[in-house]
Amino acid sequence: MPLPDHVPMSCRFTLSPMSDRFVDIILGAIEKVDTHMVRSKTGKLSTMYEGLRPYVEDGVKACFIHAYRPGVHMTMEAVYSKGWPGEKPEGPEAEEGEAPNAGAVGQVHFPMAAKMSLYVMDGGEWAKGRETLEGLARELGVLEGEEPDCLVLNGDVQQVFDCVEAANRWCAQVFGWYALAATFSVNSPTA
Amino acid sequence: MPLPDHVPMSCRFTLSPMSDRFVDIILGAIEKVDTHMVRSKTGKLSTMYEGLRPYVEDGVKACFIHAYRPGVHMTMEAVYSKGWPGEKPEGPEAEEGEAPNAGAVGQVHFPMAAKMSLYVMDGGEWAKGRETLEGLARELGVLEGEEPDCLVLNGDVQQVFDCVEAANRWCAQVFGWYALAATFSVNSPTA
Secondary structure, eight states, X not given: OOOTTOOEEEEXXXXXXXXXXXXXXXXXXXXXXXXXXXXXXXXXXXXXXXXXXXXXXXXXXXXXXXXXXXXXXXXXXEEEEEOOTTOOOOOOSOOOSOOTTHHHHTTOOOEEEEEEEEEEOSSOXXXXXXXXXXXXXXXXXXXXXXXXXXXXXXXXXXXXXXXXXXXXXXXXXXXXSEEEEEEEEESOSOO | OOOTTOOEEEEEEEEEEOSTTHHHHHHHHHHHSOOTTSEEEEOSSOEEEEEEHHHHHHXXXXXXXXXXXXXXXXXXXXXXXXXXXXXXXXXXXXOOSOOTTHHHHTTOOOEEXXXXXXXXXXXXXXXXXXXXXXXXXXXXXXXXXXXXXXXXXXXXXXXXXXXXXXXXXXXXXXXXXXXXXXXXXXSOSOO
């Protein structure tokens, strides 16, 4: 039996390292991720991980961290979502166990920035979601700014992903159909 | 008086050229766009254009095309939206007139790919929107694939932007609060 917050969902992400060596960086990162707890499909525009929430999150975070290079500016657009009509997020049968990449990336630290937008499509209370996400980001010490369409985050990579994952955990239990769209950024030359 | 489909909206976009020369490419493109018909704010994570729909679209398309370099892989994440609580898209007073960048970029051609996701937050009919967008993409000859969460587009840069703009024009009139999130990509080494 899956744990109650082990909700099936997906994340579609696009990794963009701004370096002439982008092919090695992207493919190297994707290969390094242990994906045995998710179903993974890579296409021209994005990679999609499907499975239970914690394993999807674990894979996306690991991919970002494996692609990190000191001094190389990189963005990742990552849309965590569930509930699309016609969608059946499928993943491996295993429904419990440790997130397989946590050991490899859980002790890596570097500063990063992010923006995070919440889309609620099932008539659920967006305002309540927004308020909750803002509270989580503030508690975790990563809230840098608020715009009508997004929250701006800043902090250590572990804290920022903690925040996105806490937001997802909450949303996935409260909303039947939602998307949490994040843009992650490291080594931006813009102060 | 603005034309009926000259709806105030915004687009927040992040440009990621995968090249060691990314700073010159991004800043060069942003500087080349004639922004006198929009309000523009550039931050660490994204640039935001606000104004009337056709001028916002014109600016985003021009920025992407000015950043294009033969052989350089590049993505742009662009979220066109309107209706966020607390949002007041503001733009210049001028409400009519030609899109100022159309002349500079309207004759440029290169192949590109895109994905496009529709989020409807005001209780409007997402399914109707999705069907309409699919029809527009098919009519314009750029529909490559359909996923539950997005449409995949492929074609000449002019056709792909025509499709995104037609989608926006329709959505902006039908939905009070929506987002159309597009990821544009050129020169991907993945076949």
